[in-house]
Amino acid sequence: MSAHSFDYLDRLEAEAIHILREVAGQFERPALLFSGGKDSIVLTRLAEKAFRPGRFPFPLVHVDTGHNFPEVLAYRDQLAAELGEKLIVRSVEDTIKRQRLREPGGKFPSRNPLQTYTLLEVIEEFEFDACIGGARRDEEKARAKERIFSVRDEFGQWDPKRQRPELWNVYNGRIQKGENVRVFPISNWTELDVWRYIQRENISLPDIYFGHERTCVVLPSGQLLGLSEHLQLDEEDEIVTRQVRFRTVGDSTCTAAVESDASTVEDIIQDLLLAKVSERGATRLDDNISEAGMEDRKRNGYF
Amino acid sequence: MDLLRFITCGSVDDGKSTLIGRLLYDSDSVSLDVLAALENRPTVQGTVDLALLTDGLRAEREQGITIDVAYKYFTTPRRKFIITDAPGHVQYTRNMVTGASNADLAIVLVDARQGVVEQTRRHTLVAALLGIRNFVLAVNKLDLVGFDQNIFEQIAADYAALTDHFQLPAATAIPLSALHGDNVVKRSNRLSWYTGPSLLEHLESVPAAVEAANAAPRFQVQYVIRPQTADLPDYRGYAGQIQSGHYRRGDRVKVLPSGLESTIEAIEVNQQEVETATAPQAVVLRLTDDVDISRGDAIIPVEHVPTLTRELEATVCWMSEQPLWPGRKLLLQHHSAVVKAAIPAILHKVNVQTFARAAADSAQLNDIVRVRIKTAVPLAVDNYHENRVTGAFILVDEQSGDTVAAGLIGAANADYFTAPVAPPVAFSI
Numbered sequence: 001m002s003a004h005s006f007d008y009l010d011r012l013e014a015e016a017i018h019i020l021r022e023v024a025g026q027f028e029r030p031a032l033l034f035s036g037g038k039d040s041i042v043l044t045r046l047a048e049k050a051f052r053p054g055r056f057p058f059p060l061v062h063v064d065t066g067h068n069f070p071e072v073l074a075y076r077d078q079l080a081a082e083l084g085e086k087l088i089v090r091s092v093e094d095t096i097k098r099q100r101l102r103e104p105g106g107k108f109p110s111r112n113p114l115q116t117y118t119l120l121e122v123i124e125e126f127e128f129d130a131c132i133g134g135a136r137r138d139e140e141k142a143r144a145k146e147r148i149f150s151v152r153d154e155f156g157q158w159d160p161k162r163q164r165p166e167l168w169n170v171y172n173g174r175i176q177k178g179e180n181v182r183v184f185p186i187s188n189w190t191e192l193d194v195w196r197y198i199q200r201e202n203i204s205l206p207d208i209y210f211g212h213e214r215t216c217v218v219l220p221s222g223q224l225l226g227l228s229e230h231l232q233l234d235e236e237d238e239i240v241t242r243q244v245r246f247r248t249v250g251d252s253t254c255t256a257a258v259e260s261d262a263s264t265v266e267d268i269i270q271d272l273l274l275a276k277v278s279e280r281g282a283t284r285l286d287d288n289i290s291e292a293g294m295e296d297r298k299r300n301g302y303f
Numbered sequence: 304m305d306l307l308r309f310i311t312c313g314s315v316d317d318g319k320s321t322l323i324g325r326l327l328y329d330s331d332s333v334s335l336d337v338l339a340a341l342e343n344r345p346t347v348q349g350t351v352d353l354a355l356l357t358d359g360l361r362a363e364r365e366q367g368i369t370i371d372v373a374y375k376y377f378t379t380p381r382r383k384f385i386i387t388d389a390p391g392h393v394q395y396t397r398n399m400v401t402g403a404s405n406a407d408l409a410i411v412l413v414d415a416r417q418g419v420v421e422q423t424r425r426h427t428l429v430a431a432l433l434g435i436r437n438f439v440l441a442v443n444k445l446d447l448v449g450f451d452q453n454i455f456e457q458i459a460a461d462y463a464a465l466t467d468h469f470q471l472p473a474a475t476a477i478p479l480s481a482l483h484g485d486n487v488v489k490r491s492n493r494l495s496w497y498t499g500p501s502l503l504e505h506l507e508s509v510p511a512a513v514e515a516a517n518a519a520p521r522f523q524v525q526y527v528i529r530p531q532t533a534d535l536p537d538y539r540g541y542a543g544q545i546q547s548g549h550y551r552r553g554d555r556v557k558v559l560p561s562g563l564e565s566t567i568e569a570i571e572v573n574q575q576e577v578e579t580a581t582a583p584q585a586v587v588l589r590l591t592d593d594v595d596i597s598r599g600d601a602i603i604p605v606e607h608v609p610t611l612t613r614e615l616e617a618t619v620c621w622m623s624e625q626p627l628w629p630g631r632k633l634l635l636q637h638h639s640a641v642v643k644a645a646i647p648a649i650l651h652k653v654n655v656q657t658f659a660r661a662a663a664d665s666a667q668l669n670d671i672v673r674v675r676i677k678t679a680v681p682l683a684v685d686n687y688h689e690n691r692v693t694g695a696f697i698l699v700d701e702q703s704g705d706t707v708a709a710g711l712i713g714a715a716n717a718d719y720f721t722a723p724v725a726p727p728v729a730f731s732i
Contacts, residue, residue, distance in 0.1 A: 006583070008306040008383045017585035018544045021525040025598045025639055049573045050542065050585065053535055054528040137374045144373045151704075164706045165401040165622050168695045170636055174704035188385060190376050 009197055013046065016185040018169060019148060020050040023130050023183050024057040026173040030130040030183075033119075034060040034087070036072040036079075037249035038205055039134030039186060042194055044083060045203055046185060058132070059086040063118045065111040066093045067230050067251040075206040090122045107232045110254035120156045123180055130173065130181045138190040148187050154178035191247075192272050199265040209268070211245045211261045223256035304378075305511045310387040310402045310435075312426035313412030318443045322412060322481035322502075323375060323388050329488035330503060332377035372398045381507045396669040397622040399426060400709050403433040404695070408509065410439045410502070411462075411474070415448045419461045425655045431471050432618065432671070432711065434691045437509060438466065438474035441502060445494065446480040452496045469658065475509075477502050518582075519607040519685070520548030521693045524600050525639045528587060540571065540587035541596060543639070546692040547582045548607070557608050558594060559601040559683040565590040582692075599640035601683040609683050609693070615676040615712055618653070618687075619666070623700065623707035627666040627674075633707065634699040635678055643679040644698070650674060676710075687711035 006014075020043075023030050032047065034040045047056050060080055064073070080087035092111050095118040096103060104110055123131065137144045147163050149171045164172055173181050186194070198205065216224040217231060218238040225231070227239065230253050244257035245268070262268045311319045326332075375386040389402035403409065409430040413423055427438065440462045448454045459476035466474055478486060478497050485491035488503045500508070528540040554567045570580045571587040580586045588602060596602070603609065621627050627646065635644035650673040652663035666672040687694030698708035 008304055011306055011583060014544060014583045014585045018525070018583075021542050021544075021585070022639070024526045051526075051528060052574050053538060054530045054540075057526075138376050141373075144375060165397050165709070167401055167404045167697055167706070167709045168692070169405075170638055170695065170697050172636060172697060172699055172704070172706045174634075174699055176704060188374065188376070190378075192378070 009193065009200060012186070012189055012193060013049070013197070015169070015188065016043075016046045017050045019171065019183065019185040020047055020132070022149075022171045022173070023132060024051065026171070027130040027181070029126060029128050030058040030132060031061045031088075031123075031126065031128045032056070032058050032132045033134070034062050034076065034080075035134075035249065036062070036068070036076040036206060037134070038194055038198065038209065039136065041079070041203060041205060042186065042189075042197060043132065043134050044079065044085075045201055048083070056083075056085050059088050061088045061090070061122060061126075061128075061131075063115050063122065064089050064091045064093075065115055065251050066091060067111050067228070067253045069206070069208055069226075069246075069249065069252050071206045071208050072249055088122070088126070090118050090125075092118045094118075095121055107234070110251055112251050112254050116156070123156070128180060129175060130183055132183045132185065134186060135184045136189050136191070136194075137184075137187045146184065146187070148184050149173050150182045150184065151175060152180050152182055156180070158182075192269070195265060195269050195272060199269065206249065208246045208249065211243050211263050211267075213241060214244050214257060215239060215241050216244065216257060219256070224259070225256050226252055228252045304381075304383055306383045306385065307408060307506060307509070307511045308385045308387065308406050309408040309410060309506065310389055310399075310406035310430065311410045311412060312389055312399055312402075312430060313441075313443075314414070314417070314420055314422035317412040317414050317417075318481045319388060319412055322410075322441065322443065322479075322487065323386055325481045325484050325487045326386070326503060327375060327377055329484055330377055330379060372402050379503070379507055382511070384506065396425070396429065397620065397709075399429055400433065400620045400622070403430045403435060404709065406430075406433075406435055407511065408437040408439065408506075409435045410441050412441045412443050413458055413462070415442050415444045415451075415454055415458065415478075418458050419465060421656055423462070424465060424657075427465065427471070428469065428655050428658060429620075429671075431469065434687065436472050438471065439502070439505060440474040440476040441481075442476060442478045443481050445478045446483055446485065450478075450485075450493045452478075455497075475499070475505055477505060518547040518690060519609065520550055520554075520604050521546040521582075521609075521685070521690065522550060522586075522588065522602050523639050524596060524598055524602065526598060527596070538589075539593070540589050541602060542585075542587045544585045545580050545582040546638070547690055549579055549581050550586070550588070550604070551579045552576075554604045556590070556602050557605050558596055559603060559608070559611055560681040561595065561600070562611075563592075563594045563596075564605065565592040565594055567591075599638075601640075603683065609685050611681045611683050613678050613681045615678070615682070615684065616650070617674055617676055617696075617710045617712050619672055619674050619698065619711075620709045621666040621668060621670045621672065621707065622709065623705065624668050625700075625707070626668075627672070627708070629664070632701070634701050635676065635682075635696055635710070636699055637682050637684065637696040638693070640680075640682060641699075642682065645677050646674050647677060648675045684712050686713050688713065 032043060062076060092114050099117060135143055145160055147166045152158055175181060215227045217227060218240055219225055224244055242259055243261055245260045245262055246257050260271055262271050313319055373388040377384050387402040387406055389399045411423060411427055442455050442458050455478040462474060478494055479502060481487060486494050486501045488501060490501045522545055523543050524541045525543040528542050530538050550570055552567055552570055556567055557564050567588055568591045569576050569589040629649050632645045635642050649663050651660040653671040655671055663672055685693040694712045696710040697706050700707050
């Protein structure tokens with residue numbers, strides 16, 4: 001028999017399905033962290049491939065910061081309904097009240113760091129022992145160091161110096177009570193791989209990924225931030241209307257848009273092939289606080 | 304497009320991180336914002352420190368060394384690459400084993416001023432032990448020896464003697480300077496005496512891992528799919544990955560360890576029935592009989608059934624600060640099968656510079672030892688040199704949950720590299 005030749009996307013897909021099934025096999029109460037962004041949408045497609053015709057062996061869990069794009073929330077609810085899977089939503093707003101946290105101030109009050117509190121609360125509430133996330137190693141240099149099965153202590157903390165060796169494709173999810181494992185099935189995918197997979201699988205996405213007209217404020221860095229009621233603008237702020245799309249869907253208060261006419265996935269792939277700036281560099285306002293910004297947040301339980 | 308996974312290894316300060324940085328930089332794989340962040344950092348030479356592209360942890364930047372394995376990605380028009388950047392420090396050898404377990408090719412870096420040193424041998428032998436058969440000898444820092452052809456050829460000859468001695472396939476030797484980019488992506492005028500490919504040209508053209516089409520078919524159940532809905536009251540599918548070889552609808556199969564037999568009624572990929580499936584595809588198998596099968600069981604065509612055993616001999620790389628002593632009880636994880644295991648005897652320790660055997664009554668962190676293992680339940684296993692997937696396992700400390708060892712199953716008396724080189728077996732990707 002002739003040897004099969006698998007495309008690299010076939011291999012990445014097979015690896016991710018294998019990882020999802022290991023989660024189902026090894027854990028009592030896993031969850032899939034679902035933001036409505038492209039990476040977690042791809043995870044739901046992979047979960048269909050891993051578990052259909054059965055149900056997903058985990059609920060979808062969304063940590064709603066209250067600063068989300070409305071289009072993304074609508075998409076989230078529609079997708080959960082179409083999949084017929086359970087969706088759990090917990091809000092940062094409630095956590096702020098319950099834990100008397102300080103609301104972020106400033107002109108662009110990002111609630112991104114506060115998500116960690118809500119995430120740890122929801123893990124405790126449902127006693128989740130594994131949380132599947134759509135993080136990729138190409139996103140950021142601290143993420144490039146993280147294992148596919150990443151053990152967190154009872155405070156959700158990541159200790160990069162105490163990571164378990166991860167050998168072959170044998171994943172060790174054994175934990176003590178109170179600990180949990182963050183699992184990243186698409187660790188080895190790049191932004192471009194995700195888009196090529198979306199194209200190949202014909203996966204629908206929230207509209208904000210495609211070029212559209214939006215009123216934005218121009219940041220000192222030149223980045224464009226979509227106008228929303230959460231921003232505290234001054235009179236000097238320059239407001240413009242531009243044809244934009246989003247490369248990543250985080251909080252509306254910390255996720256910048258990029259100028260683009262791309263109206264199809266193919267256009268976006270062409271955009272990306274020419275892009276000279278990384279996904280996070282182009283769009284995130286909160287990673288550049290310090291050189292170890294992501295590492296420090298992950299140490300504290302950030303997903 | 305196909306995929307090549309490779310590991311870089313070598314001593315501390317041989318320039319591994321710089322080499323990877325250079326590969327990424329010269330192949331246009333570094334974004335401007337990432338580069339700008341690097342350019343803001345002062346360096347001794349006043350140039351961008353490309354090593355910082357991979358040393359992503361605070362402690363690594365503070366100490367200027369690589370502590371943990373990092374994974375980097377880049378694509379050329381010809382191929383997609385996953386780089387495993389493994390640390391060179393002796394105390395992090397377990398991370399080198401971690402990296403080698405997932406690689407098809409190893410780039411062994413040597414400092415042209417130092418030549419083949421202890422770590423070169425150590426890393427080559429560890430990579431070879433882990434099943435890598437494709438080696439590149441990257442003789443780095445040639446700029447510091449005046450691009451001297453004789454020095455390069457002497458080092459290449461020394462290394463050839465090493466691979467010959469251990470019956471490893473010959474390495475491709477490439478002279479280069481990672482710091483200045485000579486011969487990494489582009490061929491260099493300063494190395495005009497060298498007529499071979501640049502490192503990247505070689506990586507683009509070397510054969511990538513192919514599926515072990517001829518390897519014996521192997522499949523382990525990861526998860527049992529039982530919808531129990533009105534539409535599918537009796538559906539029972541065994542989800543898992545084809546670990547090696549081919550599976551066909553209609554294959555007569557044996558379930559291990561129970562030994563029950565049945566026939567493959569259907570192979571499903573994404574809910575579509577297919578006639579055949581090949582490693583590394585993720586599939587669901589349905590059988591004609593309602594037999595009792597659970598996670599960890601192997602489903603294998605009757606004519607290819609492997610050894611079913613409760614007694615193994617294995618080479619183990621010990622990865623824990625707590626030593627291994629004879630009699631210790633642990634968990635053995637053989638893919639989706641997890642069983643209790645005891646190690647009644649440590650047969651000998653392996654010197655990873657010479658592969659000579661020495662008596663040992665315990666194994667310390669980073670030791671490679673030969674052990675006998677007894678398991679509570681029989682396992683369906685293969686020898687590692689015949690199958691990199693089903694010949695591999697990990698040992699787990701039951702109390703802490705930590706992975707304490709990497710294990711390679713081997714028949715008694717099998718010499719390390721004298722066995723015929725098995726076709727590369729695809730692991731998960």
